[in-house]
Amino acid sequence: MKEVAGSSPAPSTITKNTFSLTLEKYYTRKRNRIIFKNGQSLNALALSMWEHLDFSEIDASVLSRVLKGERLFTQKQLIIFCKLLSLDTKEITKLREALLLDLLKRFDLDEIFLNIHHEYFLQNLEKDLERIWEVRTLGQSVVGLNWSDFLLEQIKNKTSSSIEEPEYSIFLNLYVKALFQKCVLLCDITSPQKLLQASTPFINEIKSTGNILKNNSIINIANCRLASVFHIMGKSKPAISLASSGFLMDKNISVQALSQRESLINLGRLGNLKDYESLKKMASQNLKRYPKEYRFQFYEGLARAENDLGRLSKAIKYLELAEKTKDDTNILTSKYIYHVQLTSVKLHIQKKYPKTFSTDYLEKDATNSLLISKEHGYKRYENNLISLMQQIF
Numbered sequence: 001m002k003e004v005a006g007s008s009p010a011p012s013t014i015t016k017n018t019f020s021l022t023l024e025k026y027y028t029r030k031r032n033r034i035i036f037k038n039g040q041s042l043n044a045l046a047l048s049m050w051e052h053l054d055f056s057e058i059d060a061s062v063l064s065r066v067l068k069g070e071r072l073f074t075q076k077q078l079i080i081f082c083k084l085l086s087l088d089t090k091e092i093t094k095l096r097e098a099l100l101l102d103l104l105k106r107f108d109l110d111e112i113f114l115n116i117h118h119e120y121f122l123q124n125l126e127k128d129l130e131r132i133w134e135v136r137t138l139g140q141s142v143v144g145l146n147w148s149d150f151l152l153e154q155i156k157n158k159t160s161s162s163i164e165e166p167e168y169s170i171f172l173n174l175y176v177k178a179l180f181q182k183c184v185l186l187c188d189i190t191s192p193q194k195l196l197q198a199s200t201p202f203i204n205e206i207k208s209t210g211n212i213l214k215n216n217s218i219i220n221i222a223n224c225r226l227a228s229v230f231h232i233m234g235k236s237k238p239a240i241s242l243a244s245s246g247f248l249m250d251k252n253i254s255v256q257a258l259s260q261r262e263s264l265i266n267l268g269r270l271g272n273l274k275d276y277e278s279l280k281k282m283a284s285q286n287l288k289r290y291p292k293e294y295r296f297q298f299y300e301g302l303a304r305a306e307n308d309l310g311r312l313s314k315a316i317k318y319l320e321l322a323e324k325t326k327d328d329t330n331i332l333t334s335k336y337i338y339h340v341q342l343t344s345v346k347l348h349i350q351k352k353y354p355k356t357f358s359t360d361y362l363e364k365d366a367t368n369s370l371l372i373s374k375e376h377g378y379k380r381y382e383n384n385l386i387s388l389m390q391q392i393f
Contacts, residue, residue: 034067141378199226199229227242237270243266292328306318319342347388373385
């Protein structure tokens with residue numbers, strides 16, 4: 001098993017936490033060995049968890065760091081741990097509560113969030129959603145996904161209690177925002193082969209909520225997310241079909257931006273120059289209205305499309321615009337995932353036009369992006385970078 005990207009900051013920033021202290025009940029130390037209550041050693045339990053987690057996510061060093069309080073389990077890892085140790089409902093609840101308390105402390109979130117009946121729960125939800133989104137911008141998509149699971153569970157529990165209008169509509173819109181975040185995080189860390197199955201329940205929930213609210217923009221957001229999934233899977237035709245409703249019928253500028261980028265990338269991939277040029281002209285007219293983060297994604301997408309269309313000079317032009325937008329943007333994401341995205345574009349260009357970039361420069365850049373991807377759990381980008389680097393260097 002190889003080392004996996006974890007769900008927490010570097011060990012030096014963390015002391016023994018509530019979760020690791022709660023875990024101590026379930027293992028003993030015999031000389032230099034750790035033995036869990038099911039009789040397995042640390043190495044044996046890590047191997048069993050690895051097998052139950054589709055041969056990913058954990059190894060002995062990760063499990064050791066969890067016990068020391070240097071990392072936290074994801075929700076999925078915790079479920080497997082409890083299953084292998086045959087813990088009862090009461091024990092599982094205590095571990096889960098300890099894990100959630102540590103997450104709250106880590107992101108400086110109010111413990112009100114654990115109590116769905118607290119009078120300030122709804123008032124704090126939007127603020128907490130924004131703060132949880134910062135987890136991704138700090139390059140911790142795995143942690144963000146873990147926290148997102150808890151967040152969505154709390155929201156679902158709240159929807160089962162009585163909420164009256166106008167709070168109910170406000171609440172459902174925030175629920176859509178949380179579902180959207182979940183889908184984006186899944187795209188960061190899930191392999192293309194598993195992405196459709198992982199994303200579909202949440203995309204369908206966005207659509208369902210859009211129907212309840214009678215809001216077509218929300219339904220188009222769901223279609224954009226599904227289009228993105230099909231694009232990642234290499235299925236451009238269904239991606240274009242799904243995304244087209246967003247820029248043809250939706251007045252929401254964010255929905256237009258998402259759907260136009262998705263369509264442009266896939267039109268370029270299919271070599272459909274006529275429709276690509278027509279849509280690019282339409283999208284460029286709206287560009288000044290886009291927030292900076294959307295402008296970055298737009299330029300980055302055009303660089304990919306122009307390269308696929310065999311137009312090197314235009315691909316470089318949009319790559320440079322994306323770089324400039326990234327540098328001008330105060331969003332923390334630029335430090336991590338934006339950098340990895342741009343490196344991927346450069347590698348695709350170099351693959352098609354081998355003398356475009358200095359080999360030494362690009363290899364160093366690619367190696368750095370690969371380390372970022374491994375460290376922060378960007379599994380999709382990690383696999384893509386490895387494949388491209390093997391073909392180029």
